[in-house]
Amino acid sequence: MSQAIESTLNESRVFPPVPAAQLKFSRWQVSSLEQYREMHKRSLEDPEGFWGEAAAVLRWAREWDKVLEWKAPDAKWFGGGQINACYNCVDRHVEDGHGEEVGIIWEGEPMSRRTGHPATGSHYAPMHELRWLRYREIQRETARLGNALKGMGVKKGDVVTIYMPMVPELVIAVLACARIGAAHSVIFGGFAPHAIVERVTDASSKVIITADGGFRKGEVIELKKNVDEACEVLATTPNKVRNVVVLQRTGARVEWRPGRDVWWHDAVEGASDHCPCEPMDAEDMLFLLYTSGSTGKPKGIVHTTAGYLVYTNLTARVTFNLIPGTGQVFWCTADVGWVTGHSYVIYGIMSNRVPTLMYEGAPNFPGNDRFWDIVARHRVTQLYTAPTAIRTFMKWGDEHPARHDLSSLKVLGTVGEPINPEAWMWYHTHIGGGRCPVVDTYWQTETGGHVITPLPGATPTKPGSCTLPMFGIDAAVVNEAGEEMPRNHGGLLAIRRPWPGMLRGIFGNRERFVQGYWSRLKDPKTGEPYYFSADGARCDPDGYFWVMGRVDDVINVSGHRLGTMEVESALVSHPGVAEAAVVGMPHEIKGTGICAFVTMKPAWMQAQSRTADEALRKELSNHVGHEIGAIARPDQVRFAEALPKTRSGKIMRRLLRDVAAGVEKITQDTTTLEDFSVVARLRGEEE
Numbered sequence: 001m002s003q004a005i006e007s008t009l010n011e012s013r014v015f016p017p018v019p020a021a022q023l024k025f026s027r028w029q030v031s032s033l034e035q036y037r038e039m040h041k042r043s044l045e046d047p048e049g050f051w052g053e054a055a056a057v058l059r060w061a062r063e064w065d066k067v068l069e070w071k072a073p074d075a076k077w078f079g080g081g082q083i084n085a086c087y088n089c090v091d092r093h094v095e096d097g098h099g100e101e102v103g104i105i106w107e108g109e110p111m112s113r114r115t116g117h118p119a120t121g122s123h124y125a126p127m128h129e130l131r132w133l134r135y136r137e138i139q140r141e142t143a144r145l146g147n148a149l150k151g152m153g154v155k156k157g158d159v160v161t162i163y164m165p166m167v168p169e170l171v172i173a174v175l176a177c178a179r180i181g182a183a184h185s186v187i188f189g190g191f192a193p194h195a196i197v198e199r200v201t202d203a204s205s206k207v208i209i210t211a212d213g214g215f216r217k218g219e220v221i222e223l224k225k226n227v228d229e230a231c232e233v234l235a236t237t238p239n240k241v242r243n244v245v246v247l248q249r250t251g252a253r254v255e256w257r258p259g260r261d262v263w264w265h266d267a268v269e270g271a272s273d274h275c276p277c278e279p280m281d282a283e284d285m286l287f288l289l290y291t292s293g294s295t296g297k298p299k300g301i302v303h304t305t306a307g308y309l310v311y312t313n314l315t316a317r318v319t320f321n322l323i324p325g326t327g328q329v330f331w332c333t334a335d336v337g338w339v340t341g342h343s344y345v346i347y348g349i350m351s352n353r354v355p356t357l358m359y360e361g362a363p364n365f366p367g368n369d370r371f372w373d374i375v376a377r378h379r380v381t382q383l384y385t386a387p388t389a390i391r392t393f394m395k396w397g398d399e400h401p402a403r404h405d406l407s408s409l410k411v412l413g414t415v416g417e418p419i420n421p422e423a424w425m426w427y428h429t430h431i432g433g434g435r436c437p438v439v440d441t442y443w444q445t446e447t448g449g450h451v452i453t454p455l456p457g458a459t460p461t462k463p464g465s466c467t468l469p470m471f472g473i474d475a476a477v478v479n480e481a482g483e484e485m486p487r488n489h490g491g492l493l494a495i496r497r498p499w500p501g502m503l504r505g506i507f508g509n510r511e512r513f514v515q516g517y518w519s520r521l522k523d524p525k526t527g528e529p530y531y532f533s534a535d536g537a538r539c540d541p542d543g544y545f546w547v548m549g550r551v552d553d554v555i556n557v558s559g560h561r562l563g564t565m566e567v568e569s570a571l572v573s574h575p576g577v578a579e580a581a582v583v584g585m586p587h588e589i590k591g592t593g594i595c596a597f598v599t600m601k602p603a604w605m606q607a608q609s610r611t612a613d614e615a616l617r618k619e620l621s622n623h624v625g626h627e628i629g630a631i632a633r634p635d636q637v638r639f640a641e642a643l644p645k646t647r648s649g650k651i652m653r654r655l656l657r658d659v660a661a662g663v664e665k666i667t668q669d670t671t672t673l674e675d676f677s678v679v680a681r682l683r684g685e686e687e
């Protein structure tokens, strides 16, 4: 952490916000730092008034009685109120006369015409596959799928699992669940069958919506096959899957289980397009989203309806300067499988009636300029992506964005991990042409939406800092005793009071919720618990936050959150592995890479006549990919005779991190096996 502090301490560049005259402002836009400070102050002093006004932007089935009831760690926002999220993202716009406006713009992978993709054989025409979906159509499709799901026995409160490629039907599936009051649990399409089993079981989900496949870099990703594999395992458990709804996307051949499997098009055929939006109690669950923590098992973060919707609606509007009906096109490049996609592909953007662009495929197929081609053709006004992508673009070269007209861009956003000042500057210069504010948004799956971020018309920015807290967010850098750290001193990032978008729990695990977030930090005077983010940060003399990264066993690989224990569990499930320790290591593109230290079972090695060689490294790496998904594949597998442990038997992770980073050289380094005994002895029990 000290290195990070030093490098960011040297950063002294400041970029002014965009002058008010250059951005169109609505009532909710913030056009000066003073105005931001005033609004922020009010949001903390008068949360009832502030959030009441923010909530009034949406349309309610029944108005709330009380804005907030707080008994730590349980928050009840907008109690007594009833609202439907799908209604506010879709039907409301139709009722207001905007049914013919485009709600979703979709870019399929080029050359992925169902009949002519290289992956499905035959000839293909190099063409873009595009769809524009109007609110009226989205309303009809969510209604039809909603009715189809009801027909399969899905009831209010049930959890529907969604495992789909980035096609508009993914958004329709999400909104159809919200429409009928079922909670959705979206699983990122890159996860392996085992991950599906874990999540479906934990959520007691009985219906899965998937597709025959999705296109990525000219290949078909076989989603249905993964679901089949997962269902096979689930069939041996009490949580059998009743129905699998399959969207035909690629035309690839799929195995079929009659009775269980239903084609999407068959399910909605004949389904009525009248399906009223279920009025949901404010605190009814809207969705579950599984994310990594410090144990081997991912946790199901629970978000509820009203608070989440109000929070994503407001944060999307003020952070990205969204104004409906002004020709804006918002593009968040994240997959809907992550929280960024939930909040800023779907709920935050659609509830503001600004068209949301989604794309299928990869940034480097068919060419390294895919993003810039999309920005130029659609006249994208706000682009929201991850530092890891920006670093990759830098590596690919300036000529790719330079070839395209990026003049439509007004606001650039980043999310997922700390952005290094070099990448910030490149984004600002080469993508934003020096004229677009860069909003470095800090938040988490648990926070629902942005909690620390610049506002484009108000906040002077500093490359590498996520700047100042969102309205309603009382963020602070504190020590273990909950005392605020002096400026420029590193500490733990806490949020000292509730906000509408905060998680309401971990599904089925109250203990983990209380322990993980609400037990470590508290107000030194009153003992009132603070929300613990598990991130380290510092605050500079201007009150700007600089997030340094996780202080728990979670690593951020290309902006994707992974638990080191999850990767370790996957490794030790290999028959030859005796023990494994996984740590993060600095990685030029990914931010953090995965380094796995592994000790093999001598008996297995002997019986299989194996040596600790490159082939074995590859095998272990593939094994992790097979167990969790490609994103979890270690960048480095290092064999060790034994893992370094303290006398009490704890793995010396700090030592391993230093070795992985090359900070600490281990002695007696042989070509294949690492021997930590000397360093470990020198370090003694310090971990």
Ligand code: PRX
Binding pocket: 291, 339, 340, 414, 415, 416, 417, 418, 419, 440, 441, 442, 443, 444, 445, 446, 466, 533, 534, 535, 547, 548, 549, 550, 556, 559, 560, 561
């Ligand atoms: O470490 C922080 C990092 O990503 C973590 C949250 O990951 P996840 O729940 O997957 O959500 C990612 C998208 C919201 C945080 O604990 N993180 C996220 N955004 C930033 C960040 N670190 C620094 N700066 C950011 N802007």
